Each structure stands twice: as C-alpha cells, then as structure tokens.
Amino acid sequence: MDNIMKLMMELHIDNKRQGPGGDDETLMALKMCYPYYDDSRTLRIADIGCGTGSQTLVLAKEVNAEITAVDIFPEFLERLRQRATETGVDNKITTMQASMDNLTFENDSFDIIWSEGAVYNIGFENGISSWRRFLKPGGLMVLSEISWLTDQRPSYIDKYWKTAYDNIDTISAKTKQLEQAGYTPIAHFVLPEHCWQENYYIPLELSHERFLRLHDKSEEAIALINADREEAGIYLKYKEYYSYVFYIARKTE
Numbered sequence: 001m002d003n004i005m006k007l008m009m010e011l012h013i014d015n016k017r018q019g020p021g022g023d024d025e026t027l028m029a030l031k032m033c034y035p036y037y038d039d040s041r042t043l044r045i046a047d048i049g050c051g052t053g054s055q056t057l058v059l060a061k062e063v064n065a066e067i068t069a070v071d072i073f074p075e076f077l078e079r080l081r082q083r084a085t086e087t088g089v090d091n092k093i094t095t096m097q098a099s100m101d102n103l104t105f106e107n108d109s110f111d112i113i114w115s116e117g118a119v120y121n122i123g124f125e126n127g128i129s130s131w132r133r134f135l136k137p138g139g140l141m142v143l144s145e146i147s148w149l150t151d152q153r154p155s156y157i158d159k160y161w162k163t164a165y166d167n168i169d170t171i172s173a174k175t176k177q178l179e180q181a182g183y184t185p186i187a188h189f190v191l192p193e194h195c196w197q198e199n200y201y202i203p204l205e206l207s208h209e210r211f212l213r214l215h216d217k218s219e220e221a222i223a224l225i226n227a228d229r230e231e232a233g234i235y236l237k238y239k240e241y242y243s244y245v246f247y248i249a250r251k252t253e
C-alpha cells in the first residue's frame with residue numbers, strides 16, 4: 001500500500017462512515033426495494049466498497065441475508081467485523097478483501113448489489129456494467145453516487161467536480177445510463193445535507209485534528225487534510241448544485 005493510501009485509511013478508520021450517507025437513508029433505500037425482493041428465503045447481498053460498514057450493519061439487521069462485504073482495505077474490514085460482533089450480526093456478514101474492478105463472483109449469484117459512496121472509484125458507468133453479471137435476473141442494484149441536482153451550474157463548481165470525478169452527471173443522465181446498461185430504474189432520492197455535514201465532514205474534521213498531531217511533519221498528510229477542508233468548504237457554498245443520490249434499479253430480465 002503506498003503511503004498516501006495508508007494515510008487515507010488511517011484518517012478514516014475511526015469514523016462510522018467513509019463517505020456522505022446515513023443509517024436512515026440506507027433504510028429508506030431498502031424500503032424502496034421492499035416490493036422487489038422476498039427474503040422468506042435467505043438472500044445473497046454484496047456490499048461493495050463497504051468501508052467500516054455502517055450500511056452493512058443496517059442491511060444485516062433488516063434483511064434475511066448472507067452479506068459479502070468487499071473493500072480494498074483489510075483494516076476497514078477488520079473494523080467492520082468488530083462492529084458486526086458488537087451488533088450481534090456477525091453470523092450474517094462475510095468480509096472479502098478485493099478490488100471492485102477485479103471481482104471474482106459467479107455470474108447470477110446475488111439478489112442485491114449495494115454500494116454507498118464507492119462506485120466512483122471505478123466510475124459509475126463502468127461499475128454498473130461490470131457488476132451487472134453478478135446479479136440474478138431481476139436482482140437489485142442499489143448505489144449512491146455524486147450527481148448534479150441542476151442542469152446549469154456556476155463554472156467554478158462544474159470544473160472542480162469534473163476535475164475530481166469526470167463521471168459526475170445529472171440525475172437524468174445517470175438514470176439513462178442505468179437503462180442503457182440493462183437496468184430498469186425503480187427510484188432515486190437525494191441525500192439530505194445532514195448526510196454530508198453531521199455524518200461525514202464534521203466527524204472527519206475531528207479526525208483531522210488527531211491526525212495532524214500524529215503527522216505534523218508529513219507534507220502528504222497536510223495536503224490530504226487541506227484537500228478535505230477545501231472540499232467541505234466548497235460543499236457549503238455550492239450544495240444546491242450537487243449531492244449524493246441513491247439510485248435503485250432492477251436488472252432487466
């Protein structure tokens with residue numbers, strides 16, 4: 001693991017979430033799936049880019065399922081296993097260290113693929129097309145993804161996010177991409193502000209202070225924190241133009 005990756009892992013590991021989101025919002029997305037699955041038998045769920053597993057725990061509590069939680073960092077998976085044990089759902093969760101662009105699951109093996117704040121690592125279009133084969137026909141793809149909320153926006157914010165993530169697009173464009181990749185979109189909703197602030201940027205800011213005390217001589221560490229702080233400031237100023245959006249879609253049979 002290179003140094004910058006290790007620093008990022010260390011910065012985020014004590015937080016409940018590694019990206020914007022919330023337990024209530026995980027549950028809301030799950031409720032939108034209710035008409036489309038039947039867990040009277042045990043379902044198979046993949047949670048890709050699970051981090052320390054906030055959404056994994058919600059799913060494990062709510063659904064009769066065997067969940068495979070995947071992340072690139074073994075340290076996050078270890079933390080997830082601890083949390084699962086404390087919550088009493090460890091028997092429903094298996095962790096797997098793997099890269100999301102190189103998954104070796106069988107075709108047609110999952111009822112639900114869940115991925116919060118993580119598909120951007122390989123790009124939304126790439127993720128929805130390469131993961132599709134792992135879903136059973138009629139299976140559910142549930143993702144949260146940064147998206148534009150308006151058709152027009154100030155050029156500063158347009159450039160900032162396009163430079164950081166060139167797959168960023170409008171909700172209508174993402175919905176179309178789902179259709180073109182062989183899914184039937186079912187629902188979407190925008191993550192509210194508390195998912196970014198209370199659940200992500202504020203706990204991250206607290207971690208920054210501890211992290212800086214440990215790494216006050218590291219230029220890489222300082223650059224990482226400055227980039228996070230810049231992003232949080234930009235969010236406050238431009239939040240009407242973008243958010244994470246949950247997308248719920250079914251693999252078209």
Ligand code: SAH
Nearest residue numbers: 017018019049050051071072099100116121
């Ligand atoms: N779902 C969690 C974490 C989101 S942050 C939450 O919402 O809190 C994105 C996660 O993707 C991190 O845990 C990061 O370690 C993981 N990740 C980054 N690149 C990855 C890759 N190539 N394969 C698998 N996981 C990856």
